[in-house]
Amino acid sequence: MIPELGHFALAMALAIAVLQAVVPLVGAQRGNVLWMSLARPAARAQLVFLALAFAALSHAFITNDFSVAYVAANSNSALPLAFRISALWGAHEGSLLLWVLLLAVWSCAVSFASRGLPLAFVARVLAVMAIISIGFLLFMLITSNPFLRELPPPADGADLNPLLQDFGLVIHPPMLYTGYVGFSVAFSFAIAGLIGGHLDSAWARWARPWTLLAWCFLTIGIALGSWWAYYELGWGGWWFWDPVENASFMPWLLGTALIHSLAATEKRDVFKSWTVLLAIGAFGLSLLGTFLVRSGVLTSVHAFASDPARGIFILAFLVLVIGGALVLYAWRGASMGVSASYATTSRETFLLANSVLLTVACATVLLGTLYPLVLDALNLGKLSVGPPYFNNVFIPVMSPLVVLLGLGQHARWKQDRFATLCRELRMPLLGAVLLLGATVAAMSEARSPRAIFGLALAAWVVSTSIGGVIQRCRQRQSAWRAFMNLPAAYLGQHLAHLGFAVTIVGVTLVSLNTVDLHTRMAPGERAQVAGYDFHFVATVPLTGPNYTGTEAQFEVARPGAAPIRLSAEKRNYHVRGMPMTEAGIDPGLTRDIYISLGEPLDKQAWSVRLSVKPFVRWLWLGAILMAAGGIIAMCDGRFRRVVARRVANVGGRQGAAS
Amino acid sequence: MTPRRKRMWIIALCVLGVGIAVALILTAFNQNLMYFYSPSEVARGEAPGNRAFRLGGMVVKGSVERGDAKDLTVRFKVTDFAQERAIAYRGILPDLFREGQGIVAIGQLDAQGVFVASEVLAKHDEKYMPPEVAQALKDGQASKAAQP
Numbered sequence: 041m042i043p044e045l046g047h048f049a050l051a052m053a054l055a056i057a058v059l060q061a062v063v064p065l066v067g068a069q070r071g072n073v074l075w076m077s078l079a080r081p082a083a084r085a086q087l088v089f090l091a092l093a094f095a096a097l098s099h100a101f102i103t104n105d106f107s108v109a110y111v112a113a114n115s116n117s118a119l120p121l122a123f124r125i126s127a128l129w130g131a132h133e134g135s136l137l138l139w140v141l142l143l144a145v146w147s148c149a150v151s152f153a154s155r156g157l158p159l160a161f162v163a164r165v166l167a168v169m170a171i172i173s174i175g176f177l178l179f180m181l182i183t184s185n186p187f188l189r190e191l192p193p194p195a196d197g198a199d200l201n202p203l204l205q206d207f208g209l210v211i212h213p214p215m216l217y218t219g220y221v222g223f224s225v226a227f228s229f230a231i232a233g234l235i236g237g238h239l240d241s242a243w244a245r246w247a248r249p250w251t252l253l254a255w256c257f258l259t260i261g262i263a264l265g266s267w268w269a270y271y272e273l274g275w276g277g278w279w280f281w282d283p284v285e286n287a288s289f290m291p292w293l294l295g296t297a298l299i300h301s302l303a304a305t306e307k308r309d310v311f312k313s314w315t316v317l318l319a320i321g322a323f324g325l326s327l328l329g330t331f332l333v334r335s336g337v338l339t340s341v342h343a344f345a346s347d348p349a350r351g352i353f354i355l356a357f358l359v360l361v362i363g364g365a366l367v368l369y370a371w372r373g374a375s376m377g378v379s380a381s382y383a384t385t386s387r388e389t390f391l392l393a394n395s396v397l398l399t400v401a402c403a404t405v406l407l408g409t410l411y412p413l414v415l416d417a418l419n420l421g422k423l424s425v426g427p428p429y430f431n432n433v434f435i436p437v438m439s440p441l442v443v444l445l446g447l448g449q450h451a452r453w454k455q456d457r458f459a460t461l462c463r464e465l466r467m468p469l470l471g472a473v474l475l476l477g478a479t480v481a482a483m484s485e486a487r488s489p490r491a492i493f494g495l496a497l498a499a500w501v502v503s504t505s506i507g508g509v510i511q512r513c514r515q516r517q518s519a520w521r522a523f524m525n526l527p528a529a530y531l532g533q534h535l536a537h538l539g540f541a542v543t544i545v546g547v548t549l550v551s552l553n554t555v556d557l558h559t560r561m562a563p564g565e566r567a568q569v570a571g572y573d574f575h576f577v578a579t580v581p582l583t584g585p586n587y588t589g590t591e592a593q594f595e596v597a598r599p600g601a602a603p604i605r606l607s608a609e610k611r612n613y614h615v616r617g618m619p620m621t622e623a624g625i626d627p628g629l630t631r632d633i634y635i636s637l638g639e640p641l642d643k644q645a646w647s648v649r650l651s652v653k654p655f656v657r658w659l660w661l662g663a664i665l666m667a668a669g670g671i672i673a674m675c676d677g678r679f680r681r682v683v684a685r686r687v688a689n690v691g692g693r694q695g696a697a698s
Numbered sequence: 699m700t701p702r703r704k705r706m707w708i709i710a711l712c713v714l715g716v717g718i719a720v721a722l723i724l725t726a727f728n729q730n731l732m733y734f735y736s737p738s739e740v741a742r743g744e745a746p747g748n749r750a751f752r753l754g755g756m757v758v759k760g761s762v763e764r765g766d767a768k769d770l771t772v773r774f775k776v777t778d779f780a781q782e783r784a785i786a787y788r789g790i791l792p793d794l795f796r797e798g799q800g801i802v803a804i805g806q807l808d809a810q811g812v813f814v815a816s817e818v819l820a821k822h823d824e825k826y827m828p829p830e831v832a833q834a835l836k837d838g839q840a841s842k843a844a845q846p
Contacts, residue, residue: 274793384704404723411727422734422833424752426804429730433723558789560768619793638770638790647770647790 043108046096047187053089053144054177056082060170064163068236076163080151083166086173087144094128094141097186101128107193110134110186116199116615118586126210127200132350133186135213139330140176142214142221143169150225150250157246164232165225172224175357183350199586199615208268216261216288220326222254223291226298227323230316231365234372239316244306247319249674251302255295256670262288263663274621274636276651278550278659281430286409287329293402294322297395299670303529304391308453310379311392316369318395324362325402331358332409383455390448397441404433442497442544445537446504450511464511471503472496485553485654494548501541505534532673539665546658553654558638562645563592570652572633573597579644587611587620592646594624596633608635608648632656732804736834737781738841745807753813754802754831755838758782762797776801778838787815794820800831 060082067075097110101124106112114134115127129138147169154162180186229247233239265288270278279285298318305315331354382388408425416422450464476499480486486495509523512530516522555570567574575595582589589611597603606624613620623636631654638647734752735745745751755776762774770789774797775782785803795801795818805815 275790384708400719407723407727424732424734425727426730426732426750429726432726432730436722437719558770560766560770621793636790639795641764642766649790 042096042099043105043187043189046093046100047185049089049092049096050177050181050185050187053086053093053140054174054181056086056089057170057173057177060086061167061174065167068160068163068167071160073159076159079163079166082170083144083147083151086170087141087148090137090141090144093187094137097128097134097137098125101125104197105193106195106197107189107191108186109188109190112190112194112197114197114200116197116586118615119197119200119205120585122210123200123205127204129213129217130200130204130209133180133184135217136176136180136184137186138214138217139221140173140180142217143173143176143224145218146221146225147173150228154246161232161236161238161246164235165228168228168231169224172228172361175361179350179353179357183353196615199613202587202611202613202616202618202620203272205586205613206268206272208264208272212261212264212268215257215264219254219256219258219261219295220288220291220329222250222257223295223319223323223326225250225254226319227365230319231368234316234368237372239312241306241309244302244315245679248299248302248306249679251295251299251319252670252674255292255299256667256674258288258292258295259663259667259670262292263660263667267660270656271623271625274623275649276554276556276623276634276636276653278656281408281427283409284329284333286405287325287332290402290405290409291322291325291329293398293405294318294325297398297402298322300391301395304388308380308382308388310382310388311395312379313369313373314392314395316373318399320362320365320369321399321402324358324365325406327354327358327361331355332413380454382453385451385456385458385461387448387451387453387456390444390451394441394444394448397437397444401434401437401441404437405430408433439493439497442501445540446500449504449508449534449537465504465507468500468503468507471507472499475499475503486549488552491548491552494544494552498541498544498548501537501544505537505541509534527676527678529673529676529678532669532671532676534669535672536666536669539662539667539669541662542658542665543662546655546660546662549655550653550659554656555652557650559648559650560641560645561648562643567650569650571598572652573599574635574650575603576646576648579646582609582611584611586615587613590637590640592624592635592637592648594635596626596635604633606633606635608637610637610640627657629657630655734802734834736778736838737776737783738778738834738838740783740807740813741781747807750804750806750816752802752804753783753785753815754800754834755783756800756831756835757795757797759797776803778834780838780841783813784811785813785815785818787818791818792820796820800835802831 060079063075064077064079064082067073067078097108099105100108100111101115102121104111104115104117104124106115110131110133114131115124119127128134147166150162150165150169154165226247229243229250230239233243233247262285265285266278269280270276298315301311301315301318304311331351408429412422412424446468447461447465450468451461476492476496479495479499480492486492509526512526513519513522557567557569559567561567561576563576563578565576567576573596575597577593577595580591580593582591589609591607591609594606594608595603596606604626606626608624609622611620611622612618621636623634625635626633631652634649634651634653636649638649640646732750732752733746734754737753737755739745740753745753753776755778758775758777761782762772764770764772771786772788772791773784773786775784777783785805786808787803787805799820802819803813803815804817804819805813808814
């Protein structure tokens with residue numbers, strides 16, 4: 041009964057979404073306040089029904105209701121409770137439900153946090169979001185209904201893929217999806233702005249906090265995915281240029297360009313059409329990501345669904361939404377009016393150059409991801425694009441971006457003199473050289489040309505960021521008070537850039553200096569890797585709730601230091617008969633020690649992988665700093681003040697009208 | 699410099715930058731395209747001798763030989779049911795590597811015609827067959843059936 045209620049709730053949500061899409065949009069065109077004001081309650085009602093559907097499916101998972109086909113395919117009575125709940129979004133249908141639920145959460149958030157915005161604008165934004173929701177709800181109800189029954193029910197479920205039986209699944213997809221879906225807000229703001237014809241700095245000011253928040257979630261989501269792959273796949277890789285990773289990375293790249301372009305639009309009323317295009321692009325790539333992951337066209341661990349009807353539906357939807365948006369852009373783009381002018385040497389130029397570079401980077405990833413698919417679809421051969429392509433292209437594109445980032449942080453808006461800029465940058469340049477020198481002197485492993493290059497880029501970002509803050513505070517009478525009074529957006533910007541530098545350090549050092557040994561080891565044997573002594577102590581049998589396996593115990597020590605005990609596991613999951621590797625990891629700020637088991641060989645020996653990975657944590661630490669910077673920037677009082685002023689205005693107008 | 703000349707310079711620089719970027723991207727792209735070949739195609743000499751490609755098929759039952767060596771050298775054969783090809787690999791095989799399982803290996807042919815793999819991929823699902831491998835097996839079986 042409860043699954044049928046869930047199904048019914050989905051249908052109700054669809055009906056409400058249709059109302060929410062049509063009535064406010066027509067109302068906004070006709071200036072009908074009543075019709076427009078339907079948008080907010082409709083968005084909230086939609087959330088209520090989707091939450092009901094979500095709760096119904098959760099209930100089926102928790103109570104092991106295997107008469108629901110989706111539950112039977114992805115759960116098992118022996119599965120621990122936490123994984124039974126997260127199994128909900130472990131496969132195609134459930135992850136779509138999560139997608140629309142999050143879309144409804146964002147819509148609802150917009151409906152509450154938009155009281156200062158003009159009603160017509162809010163009505164249009166929520167209507168556009170409802171159109172997206174309609175697409176996904178139809179997709180679910182037609183091709184991928186999670187509530188379908190399978191009668192008679194199987195005695196037990198087919199279990200969740202063991203790879204997904206992990207804390208990573210609990211947290212990575214919701215974060216990533218919140219980010220993906222969050223770009224729908226920026227998209228809807230852009231479309232509403234195009235329809236209403238007021239794309240100005242006020243519009244950018246409304247759109248900024250939403251875009252920043254979505255970007256923060258996406259940043260954290262991608263970092264979590266990387267961290268999960270690192271410890272779960274058993275070979276210590278943290279980025280594979282896998283099409284599914286690319287699918288999340290492309291919206292991030294355009295989203296990064298978007299938050300910077302929006303900042304320029306807000307402050308200086310420039311790049312308006314570029315910003316709108318980026319907003320459309322970022323969300324378009326989020327949809328494309330869903331298409332890539334969900335249609336089963338990819339040769340990838342993530343492609344669990346293989347149904348051409350689904351692929352065609354999503355593709356058609358993608359063409360409709362993005363094509364429609366671009367047509368609207370072509371039609372209404374002229375209404376945006378002229379942008380303010382700026383000189384060649386100005387912060388605008390640097391921002392523009394960097395957002396172009398980010399777009400180029402995104403395009404190269406897109407090419408490498410889609411080209412094999414297109415060729416395959418046209419029956420022109422099966423090929424894949426190797427990770428070296430991405431590395432060879434990405435680094436040359438991102439390096440100038442880092443240099444320009446430093447310049448842009450110091451350049452003035454509108455107009456700067458090149459000579460002044462160079463003079464101002466003397467101190468940061470000196471700081472970067474000193475920082476780099478100290479780092480290279482302290483770390484013998486950082487002396488290869490490529491490592492120095494990467495670290496130099498990071499040092500440049502650090503010293504220009506800190507130098508920017510110092511210069512700004514020094515001009516005031518009390519430096520400390522000036523620092524305390526810095527706007528949150530400014531602090532957030534620099535924190536995020538520092539995070540970027542931290543990630544660059546991590547990427548550089550872990551890529552260049554990881555030491556890996558694949559070897560055969562039996563209990564009692566020792567091996568040396570990068571100055572660490574790995575001692576294979578013993579193996580013990582292992583029994584978990586739904587698996588059995590072997591635990592290999594190691595002691596790892598540097599000469600003269602106390603040994604660290606680590607254990608790596610090889611598990612065999614009963615229901616699917618699938619082996620899984622659980623790595624033994626000793627995390628550290630400057631290095632991780634990583635042990636994973638290969639396969640049992642003869643005479644109690646195992647093939648083992650022993651690795652020392654310098655600075656791998658910095659990858660994710662940097663992402664956390666970037667996201668924290670975004671959140672701080674979002675909390676800038678400026679965004680709230682505008683809203684407050686608008687409230688006063690609208691109130692006044694309404695008072696006059698009545 | 700007049701504003702007009704300045705603008706021309708900027709445009710020229712942009713064109714140059716885009717040109718360099720495109721050249722760089724296409725070169726890297728071309729160098730890193732890896733085609734997929736089945737054992738039959740390799741036997742017919744269709745696979746390139748001097749660059750990496752992907753070879754897929756089913757691991758032949760009883761063909762996996764693991765030496766006693768410390769460096770984990772392993773030799774095995776893959777088949778598309780029409781032709782077999784020997785593969786040599788050094789290192790840890792993926793969890794789902796088993797005899798009778800479809801795999802994809804990335805590497806190059808050596809002078810003896812052995813495929814020296816730098817990476818072996820097996821999909822993380824017991825039911826799942828890499829699509830290229832499934833197609834190769836189907837083609838292989840068809841070609842075998844065609845020969846009486």
